[in-house]
Amino acid sequence: xxxxxxxxxxxxxxxxxxxxxxxxxxxxxxxxxxxxxxxxxxxxxxxxxxxxxxxxxxxxxxxxxxxxxxxxxxxxxx
Ligand SMILES: [Zn+2]
Numbered sequence: 001x002x003x004x005x006x007x008x009x010x011x012x013x014x015x016x017x018x019x020x021x022x023x024x025x026x027x028x029x030x031x032x033x034x035x036x037x038x039x040x041x042x043x044x045x046x047x048x049x050x051x052x053x054x055x056x057x058x059x060x061x062x063x064x065x066x067x068x069x070x071x072x073x074x075x076x077x078x
Contacts, residue, residue: 017030
């Protein structure tokens with residue numbers, strides 16, 4: 001198990017909500033597999049997850065809706 005790069009605390013696998021605000025366009029991705037530090041609460045993602053998040057955000061950005069809420073598992077499967 002990796003340690004937190006900020007405080008060397010223990011990372012625990014959790015599903016979290018990723019949210020990004022792109023000049024007023026808000027994208028919310030639910031149930032993202034992530035690693036959360038049990039000590040300081042810092043959230044990190046694996047390289048694979050980061051790639052997927054970038055892909056999802058890029059995709060949703062084109063749609064230009066003010067607010068998009070998606071489920072990570074569902075968009076990955078699509
Ligand atoms: Zn930490």
